[in-house]
Structure formats: structure tokens, C-alpha cells
Amino acid sequence: MIARVALPIPRAAPFDYEVPPHLSVAVGDRVWVPFGTRHVWGIVVGVADEPTFAGRLLPVEATTGPSLPASTLDLIKQISDLSFVGLGLALARLAPPPSRARAREVELALPPDTAVRISATLASRAPAQARVIIAIGEGVTGAAELRQLPGGGRAMGTLLHKGILRPRRLPFSYQEEEKTITLNSAQRAAVEAIQAGIGSGKKYLVFGPPGSGKTEVYLRSVAEGLARAKTSLLLAPEVSLLPQLWARAGRVLGSPPETYFGELPPGERWRTWHGALRGEVRCAVGTRSAVFLPLRDLGLVALDEEGEPAYKQEDMAPYYHARAVAELRAAREGPAVVLGAAAPAVETFYRATQGELELLSLPDRVVGARPTVSVAPRGDAVIGPILQEAIHRHLGKRGQVLLFLNRLGFYTGAVCRCRSILRCPDCEIPLVFHLADRALHCHTCGKAVRDLRCPSCGEDRFHLFGVGTERVEHEARRLFPSATVARLDADTVRDRDRILCAVAKGKIQILVGAQMVGKGLDFPGISLVGIVNADQLLSTPDFRAGERTYQLIAGAAGRAGRGERPGEVVVQSDQPGYYAIRSALEADYAAFYAEELGYRESLRYPPFARLVRMIATGRDAEAKAGALAEDLLGRRFEVLGPARLFPRRGIPRAQLLVRGRGDVVDRLAEALPQPPSWLKVDPDPMWLG
DNA sequence: AGCACGCCGACT
DNA sequence: GTCGGCGTGCTC
Numbered sequence: 001m002i003a004r005v006a007l008p009i010p011r012a013a014p015f016d017y018e019v020p021p022h023l024s025v026a027v028g029d030r031v032w033v034p035f036g037t038r039h040v041w042g043i044v045v046g047v048a049d050e051p052t053f054a055g056r057l058l059p060v061e062a063t064t065g066p067s068l069p070a071s072t073l074d075l076i077k078q079i080s081d082l083s084f085v086g087l088g089l090a091l092a093r094l095a096p097p098p099s100r101a102r103a104r105e106v107e108l109a110l111p112p113d114t115a116v117r118i119s120a121t122l123a124s125r126a127p128a129q130a131r132v133i134i135a136i137g138e139g140v141t142g143a144a145e146l147r148q149l150p151g152g153g154r155a156m157g158t159l160l161h162k163g164i165l166r167p168r169r170l171p172f173s174y175q176e177e178e179k180t181i182t183l184n185s186a187q188r189a190a191v192e193a194i195q196a197g198i199g200s201g202k203k204y205l206v207f208g209p210p211g212s213g214k215t216e217v218y219l220r221s222v223a224e225g226l227a228r229a230k231t232s233l234l235l236a237p238e239v240s241l242l243p244q245l246w247a248r249a250g251r252v253l254g255s256p257p258e259t260y261f262g263e264l265p266p267g268e269r270w271r272t273w274h275g276a277l278r279g280e281v282r283c284a285v286g287t288r289s290a291v292f293l294p295l296r297d298l299g300l301v302a303l304d305e306e307g308e309p310a311y312k313q314e315d316m317a318p319y320y321h322a323r324a325v326a327e328l329r330a331a332r333e334g335p336a337v338v339l340g341a342a343a344p345a346v347e348t349f350y351r352a353t354q355g356e357l358e359l360l361s362l363p364d365r366v367v368g369a370r371p372t373v374s375v376a377p378r379g380d381a382v383i384g385p386i387l388q389e390a391i392h393r394h395l396g397k398r399g400q401v402l403l404f405l406n407r408l409g410f411y412t413g414a415v416c417r418c419r420s421i422l423r424c425p426d427c428e429i430p431l432v433f434h435l436a437d438r439a440l441h442c443h444t445c446g447k448a449v450r451d452l453r454c455p456s457c458g459e460d461r462f463h464l465f466g467v468g469t470e471r472v473e474h475e476a477r478r479l480f481p482s483a484t485v486a487r488l489d490a491d492t493v494r495d496r497d498r499i500l501c502a503v504a505k506g507k508i509q510i511l512v513g514a515q516m517v518g519k520g521l522d523f524p525g526i527s528l529v530g531i532v533n534a535d536q537l538l539s540t541p542d543f544r545a546g547e548r549t550y551q552l553i554a555g556a557a558g559r560a561g562r563g564e565r566p567g568e569v570v571v572q573s574d575q576p577g578y579y580a581i582r583s584a585l586e587a588d589y590a591a592f593y594a595e596e597l598g599y600r601e602s603l604r605y606p607p608f609a610r611l612v613r614m615i616a617t618g619r620d621a622e623a624k625a626g627a628l629a630e631d632l633l634g635r636r637f638e639v640l641g642p643a644r645l646f647p648r649r650g651i652p653r654a655q656l657l658v659r660g661r662g663d664v665v666d667r668l669a670e671a672l673p674q675p676p677s678w679l680k681v682d683p684d685p686m687w688l689g
Numbered sequence: 690a691g692c693a694c695g696c697c698g699a700c701t
Numbered sequence: 702g703t704c705g706g707c708g709t710g711c712t713c
Contacts, residue, residue, distance in 0.1 A: 005713080009690050015713040036712045037692060053713050089690080 001025075003060055004046035005033055008092035010085075010677060015042070016051040017060045030067040030098065031060045041098075043067055043091045045077075066277065068095050072294045075328060076318075082665060083319040084672070084681035090318040094292050096273050099266035105141045106156065109166040112137060118164060128155035133164070181366075183220065187213050190360040194221040197336035197358075198230055198299040203327065205306075205352045206340040208362030209370070209587060210558020214340040215245065217362070218302040219252040221338065222283055226253065230299025231276075233335075234285045235322055237308035239263055240500065245304070246285050253283060260286035260293055288313060288322035291329070298335040301326040306339035306348060307551055309544075309686040319682045323348075342558060343551040343589060346544075346596050350607040371529075371560040371567030373553075373585050378533060378572035382475040387530045387570045391510070394568070395483055399527030400503065401510045404556055405472050405536075414440060414462040416454035420575070421539045422462060425455075428603060429688070430539045432646075443541040444657060444688060446643035472532050473512045483509040527567055529560040534573040534581055542688045543605040546580035550592050553584035606684070610664050613685035614656040615645070618678045625654035628679070632658060635671055657688070 003025050004014040017033050019025055029044045039061070051057055068076075072095070080090035108115045119133035128151030135146060147153040159165040183191065186208075194204055194217070206214050222232040236245050239261050250256035258272045258281045272293070275281045279296040286293070288311050291301065303311065303323055311322040323339065330337045339348060339357065352359040376386035383391070383403075391401050414422045414433055422431050424442035431440035431449065439448045453460045473487040486499050486508045502508045506525050537549045553571055560567030573581050583592035601608050616625040625642035632639050640657040647653060658664060665683045675681050 002713095007690095007712085009712080011690095011712090017713060033713085035691090038712095040691095051713080055713065057713060092690095 002048045002051045002057070003031065003044045004048065004052075005031055005042035005060075006045045006086075006088035006091050007033070007035060007040055007042040008088050010089055012080075012086040012088075012674060014045050014088065016048075016053040016057055018057040019047075020059050023060055023063055025060060025063050026066070028066050028068050028070060028073055030064045030095075032062040032064075033060055034058045041092075042088065043073075043095065045073065045087065064098050069277065069294050071333060072292060074332070075325070076292065078328060079318050079320050079325065081669065082683060083317060084669070084675050085317040085319070093316070093318065094289065096266065096269040099270045106136070106143055106146065106160065106165045107141060108133070108136055109163055115164065126155070126158075128152060129159055132156055132159060136165070181213070181216055183216065184213070184364060184366060186360075186362045186364065187217050187220075187366075190217045190362065191220045191224065193358060193360055194300070194336055194338055195224045198225050198228065199334050200336065201330040201334045203330065203337040203357045204339065204360055205344060205348060205357045206338060206360045206362065207342075207344060207349075207352075207589075208340075209342050209365055210555070211365040211367035212342075212362040213366045214342075214362060215248060215304065216252075217360075218300075218304065218338055218340065219249055221300055221302070221336075222249070223253055225299035226282060228299065230297050230335075231281065231295040232283045232300040233290060233293060233295060233298065233302070233326075234283070235290060235301070235303045235311075235326075236285070236287060237305050237310040239287055241304070242285055242287070249283065249285055257283040257285050260284050260290040262287060262289050288320075291322040291325045298329065298333050300336050300338060301329065302338040302340065304340050305555075306341045307343055307345040307547070309548070312684075312686040314682060314686055317680070321684065321686075324684075343547075343554040343592075346547055346593060346600060347607040349589075349593055350597065369566060370587065371557055371569050373557055373569040373571065373587070375571045375573055375576040375581070375585055377574055378535075379574070382472055382532065383479060383530070384572055387532075387572055388479060390528055390568060390570050391480060391530065394528040395480065395509055397527070400506065400508065400523070400525040401483075401528045401530065402526050402556070402559055403472055403476060403510060403512045403530045403532055404552070405512070405514055405532045415535070415539070415574075416457060416459050416462055418454060418457040418459065420454060420456050421535065422452060422454065424449075428599075429543060430541050430545065432541050441644060443643045443645060443655065444543075444640055446641040448644075476510050476512060480510060485510045485512065487511075488513040523559070526559055529556045529567070529569045531556055531569070531571045531573075534571050535575055538575065538578065538580065543600070543603070544686070544688075546578075546592075546596055546599070549580040550584045550589070550596075553581065554587065554589070557584075557587065604659065609659050610662055610683070611685060611688075612658040612660075612664060612668055613682045613688065614658065615680045615682070616642075616654045616656075616678055617651055617680070619652065621652045621654040621678070624678065625656050629656050632656075632671065637664075637667070637671070655688075 001019040003017050003019050005017055006014045025031060025044050027044055031042055031044055032039055033042055076090050076094055077087055080087045115133055119130040122130040131149050132146055132152055132155045146156050190206055206217055208214055218234060225232050234245060236242055242259060246259060260272045276293045276295045281295055284290055284293055306323055313320050326337045329335060351357050376384055378384045394401055414431060424431055424447060426445055429442060429444045432443055433440055439450045440452060441448050473485060476485045488499050488511060503511055503523055531553060534549060537552055538545050557569045560569050579595045622642055622644055629639045629642055638659045642654045642656050645653040645655050
């Protein structure tokens with residue numbers, strides 16, 4: 001028998017191997033095969049009697065049995081086609097490889113006082129075990145550190161075996177107090193509507209302001225599904241949001257759900273994936289990669305904050321949007337898809353108005369009161385006088401302060417003295433300053449502008465800008481020397497657990513954070529949220545800049561005043577009249593949507609067209625992109641660019657955008673059956689430029 | 690993606 | 702004379 005095996009290499013076609021008589025393999029099995037001078041894991045995507053390869057075949061050497069069901073294999077096949085990536089590579093990155101679970105962090109499985117008593121009795125006979133318990137009592141949770149104690153490795157193993165310790169499943173030890181929640185009528189109506197859609201593949205948009213109880217609606221719907229023996233998936237855009245979701249789900253469902261996300265240790269990922277495969281997992285919470293979990297009898301997939309760009313995998317192939325994958329699963333496996341947001345993606349809301357999704361509105365806030373939102377000029381200060389005054393006021397009342405910065409300081413935009421952001425005359429996308437030729441470039445159409453005058457005041461001298469989180473942290477410490485200041489962004493992600501716990505306990509007065517902090521975190525002590533530079537996001541070279549700005553402000557407003565204290569939000573902006581900022585200040589999504597939709601239509605951006613982003617990389621990226629553009633234009637594609645991008649790790653890059661109708665991806669797949677290795681093809685990109 | 694093979698600059 | 706830079710090409 002011949003096994004056709006997808007291998008973790010860019011090439012699309014599978015490789016044929018001989019299956020020796022003592023092994024039996026089926027489609028979906030993981031196999032160990034010789035490949036060149038080494039061995040690799042592959043996944044069987046077909047079996048046949050005759051090979052398609054003419055050369056000499058090598059044997060399959062081992063198998064670990066099923067790694068995914070046929071439905072998931074089909075799903076990943078579809079994703080690999082849509083994102084112009086070989087099936088083998090897509091499978092290797094989406095189905096976790098076999099790995100033994102090994103605790104990375106441990107915690108006490110007993111109340112601390114009991115543990116102290118046990119360690120006292122152990123002190124004479126098993127001093128190593130006592131030392132481990134004492135160390136944990138002192139706050140050490142890392143398994144690696146505990147292993148370094150004298151005899152620590154073995155002692156930890158014994159304690160895990162005895163059940164005194166247990167592996168910590170989440171990179172965060174968030175605890176929430178019990179509270180009983182009664183649904184209001186809008187929430188009840190939403191749960192009823194969703195319940196009717198479980199198993200039918202219906203799609204819903206749960207639309208409501210922060211604190212309107214969207215999470216409770218998903219959780220009650222999950223419970224309804226469980227009662228009918230259906231499994232569920234709950235997705236959040238960021239790992240940092242999982243602990244709260246996990247804790248709340250455990251409380252509503254009666255038992256804790258499984259977790260699945262990229263940073264989970266390999267053994268844990270494998271365990272959850274195989275639990276799902278065997279039908280043992282009934283509910284899982286996770287980030288975008290969890291949308292592929294092979295849960296059996298899937299009844300519901302919910303995406304919280306569905307407009308968040310983190311749902312799209314764009315940095316690494318295969319490129320996919322968790323929402324699109326959920327909808328593909330709905331079509332083949334029938335789960336209801338529930339999208340929830342206070343500020344949905346414009347595309348999603350548009351689809352709801354077109355009847356593709358059922359709109360379920362939750363108009364009322366059930367947690368806290370709407371914070372007061374005000375706008376303040378930033379001028380040349382990082383933290384302007386009005387925000388400074390507000391921080392003083394809240395610190396004085398023992399409130400906590402969150403200072404947000406969208407950390408896209410990567411781009412250097414240009415502002416005129418009259419405070420308007422300079423935009424491309426054709427695309428209305430903000431221009432990006434390139435130091436190499438000291439010119440402003442449009443990353444959408446490729447135009448380079450050297451002699452530009454501000455369209456609103458005619459001035460030709462501009463100010464370049466970009467502020468980072470470190471600078472904000474530094475300013476906060478300088479201005480408020482007696483406050484405890486912490487910073488949470490991609491650089492400090494390893495300390496996330498510690499920092500978030502300290503915030504929850506009120507030990508940090510000012511938290512400076514990038515995007516990740518802005519989403520559904522729920523800290524009752526935070527009474528003031530300051531958005532340091534709302535204009536910076538507006539200047540990103542992307543047609544979604546307005547949408548992101550609205551989402552940022554709306555999300556931040558949702559962070560303030562979730563507890564007893566009334567909340568306040570101060571947005572620093574020098575363009576308070578710009579529609580995205582104005583409507584966000586008023587929490588008026590409908591007004592934002594109306595204006596944004598008009599802009600999208602007049603300039604033919606999604607949802608009125610579909611974009612495919614192509615990035616050429618390498619020495620003559622621009623020339624190659626240019627030749628490709630010529631070729632595609634000849635085949636009657638609409639092509640924007642090529643535009644020169646900033647080099648990445650010293651390697652030049654150039655971008656093309658192909659614009660078309662819904663069928664543009666299929667047409668491109670026909671035109672470029674196997675894109676060259678220097679070209680990345682990303683349909684429906686979330687980030688341009 | 691690896692890893693080999695292959696053809697040109699600075700070193701024991 | 703070699704060690705080694707990373708450019709192309711192949712792996713059932």
C-alpha cells in the first residue's frame with residue numbers, strides 16, 4: 001500500500017511512501033518518514049495501491065495514529081488553498097505535534113495552611129519536598145526554578161504524583177468572586193435566538209456596549225448546547241483575556257473548560273487537541289488557533305470582540321481569520337456562530353444589515369455605569385495638562401489609572417502645523433515617511449510624494465511623529481514619583497501574569513499598556529483610562545485606521561468604571577472633530593458606521609470590494625512586484641501598486657494590492673497556481689502598509 | 690523548511 | 702593552499 005504524505009515543507013504536493021506490511025495507516029494519521037538526509041513527521045492525506053511518483057519509494061517508519069478527523073483535514077485543506085500555502089505546512093502549523101505534557105508552572109492543590117502543615121511533617125523525612133512547598137509558598141511557580149532546588153526535580157514529581165501540587169494550566173492565576181447573574185430581557189431574547197440556531201449553522205452578531213453582558217449570553221448559549229450534548233468553542237482575541245473567560249465559563253458551566261492557544265506548552269496543546277479528537281472535550285476556550293480544534297458534535301463557536309485584528313493570522317502562513325474559519329465550520333458541521341462586539345468590524349456589521357447575520361442588540365449596560373468621556377489636546381507633551389490633572393485626581397481618590405498607547409510607533413506619519421494628518425491624494429490613506437529618500441510614500445498605491453502641500457492650509461513644513469510605551473512609562477514615573485508604575489506590552493509579556501495580578505490586588509497605581517491591555521480586561525479598581533495618542537492610530541497607513549481608532553476608544557471606555565467608582569476616560573487628540581474620534585467619544589457606533597461605510601463605498605474598500613495583499617521579498621523586490629503587476633494587469637486584474645515597504649531585517653519588500661469582487665481569490669488561484677517562494681499572498685488583509 | 694552541493698574572498 | 706560565505710535545487 002502507498003501512503004500519500006503531506007510534509008512540513010512549502011511544496012504543495014504530498015510525497016508517496018511505501019507502507020510496510022506490519023504497519024497500517026489511514027488518512028489523517030501522523031507518520032514518521034525518511035526525507036532527504038533526515039526524518040520528519042507528516043500527515044497521511046491519501047492512501048492508494050499505486051504510486052504517482054515514478055522513482056524509488058522509501059518506507060513509512062512509524063505512526064502515532066490519528067492526528068485529525070477527515071472534517072478538520074478538509075477544513076485545513078481549504079485554508080491552505082485560500083491562503084496560497086502548501087497543505088503540509090498548513091497541517092504542520094495547525095495540528096499540534098505529539099509531545100508529552102510537562103508542567104511548566106505548578107501550584108498548590110491544597111489550601112496554603114494545610115500545605116504548611118504537610119511541609120512541617122515532611123521536613124525531617126523528606127526535606128526536599130518540604131523545601132519545594134516552602135518555595136511555592138514564597139511565590140515561586142516556575143517548574144524550572146523549583147527543579148534547581150536541591151533534590152527539587154524528584155521532589156516536585158513526587159508532590160505532583162501525591163496530588164499536593166498540580167500543574168498550572170493557565171499562564172495567569174486570576175480568581176474572580178462568585179456572583180449570580182440574572183439575565184435581562186434583551187439577553188434572554190439573544191440566548192433564545194442562538195439556542196434555535198445550534199446545529200443549524202446560523203450566524204449571529206451580538207451587538208452591545210461594554211458591560212452589556214455579551215459574555216453571559218455566550219456562556220448561557222454554551223450551557224444550552226451542553227444540555228443537548230453539543231460541544232462549544234469560545235474564542236477571545238488575546239491570551240490575556242482567556243483567564244477571565246475561563247473562570248467565568250467554569251462557573252456558569254459547572255466545570256472548567258479546556259484551554260488552547262499558541263503559547264500553551266506543546267504537551268498541553270497536544271493533550272487538549274487529542275481530548276477533543278476522542279470526544280472528551282465538551283467546551284474549550286482559546287485564541288484564534290483554537291478554531292481548528294476537532295471538537296465532536298460542535299454546536300456553537302463564539303468569537304468575543306470579533307472586530308479585533310488579532311483574529312487574523314497574518315504574520316505567518318497559513319493566513320486565516322478565525323471568523324472565516326468558524327463560518328466554514330458552520331457550513332460543514334453546523335455549529336451556530338456567535339460574533340460579539342461593542343464595535344464590530346464594518347464588514348461584519350454590513351453583513352448583519354444585509355441579513356447574512358442575525359443582529360441581536362443588547363442596548364443596556366448591566367455592569368457599572370457609562371464613564372464620562374472627554375477629549376484633551378496633547379500638544380507637544382506626552383501626558384498633557386488635562387490628563388495629568390485627571391491622573392492626580394484619581395490617584396488622590398485611591399483609584400487606579402490605565403494609560404493606553406497603541407504601539408504602532410513603527411510608522412512615522414506626518415502632521416501639518418494645522419494638525420491634520422497628511423494623506424495620499426488618491427487613496428486618502430495616511431502617508432508614511434521613508435528616511436531612505438526623505439519622501440512621503442503611500443503604502444497602498446505606491447506613490448512617492450516629495451513636494452506636498454497640506455490640502456487644508458497650504459503649508460509645506462510638516463512634523464513627523466511617533467510615541468512609544470517606554471516614553472509614556474518614563475513620563476508617568478517623572479510626573480507621579482510616588483505612584484507605582486508598570487508597563488505591559490510585547491516586551492514585558494513574560495511578566496504579564498505578575499503584573500495583572502498586582503493590578504488586580506491594587507498594588508499598581510498606573511499601568512501603561514499597549515493594545516493587549518485595551519480589550520475585555522475587567523479590573524474594578526481602574527477608574528481612569530487615558531488614551532495617550534489617539535491620533536497616532538489614525539495615521540496608520542491603512543483604510544481601517546478609523547475603525548481601529550473607534551475600537552480603541554470604545555474598548556478603553558469599557559475598561560473604566562467597572563467597579564463601584566464612577567469611571568472616566570480622557571482621550572488625547574488634536575483632531576477631536578474627526579468622525580472616528582467624535583463618534584467614539586459619544587459611543588455612537590451607528591454614526592461612525594454610517595460615515596465609515598460611505599467612505600468605504602466611495603473609495604471601494606471592503607465590504608464593497610475584496611483585497612488581496614501580495615508582498616514580494618528579496619533583493620529586487622520592487623522589480624519583481626512590478627513585473628507581477630504587469631502580468632496581473634494583462635490578465636484583467638485591478639492592481640494597486642507596487643508600493644515600496646520598509647525593509648524587514650534588512651531585506652527589501654514591495655507590496656501589491658489586488659482589488660476585486662468576491663471571486664478575486666479564486667481567480668488569483670487560477671492565475672498563480674503556485675506562487676514563487678519570494679511572494680506572500682494574503683487574502684483579506686487586516687493590516688496594510 | 691532543512692540540508693547538500695557549489696563556486697569565490699581572508700586566514701592558519 | 703583551505704575554511705567558509707550563502708546562492709540554487711532537491712527531497713517520495
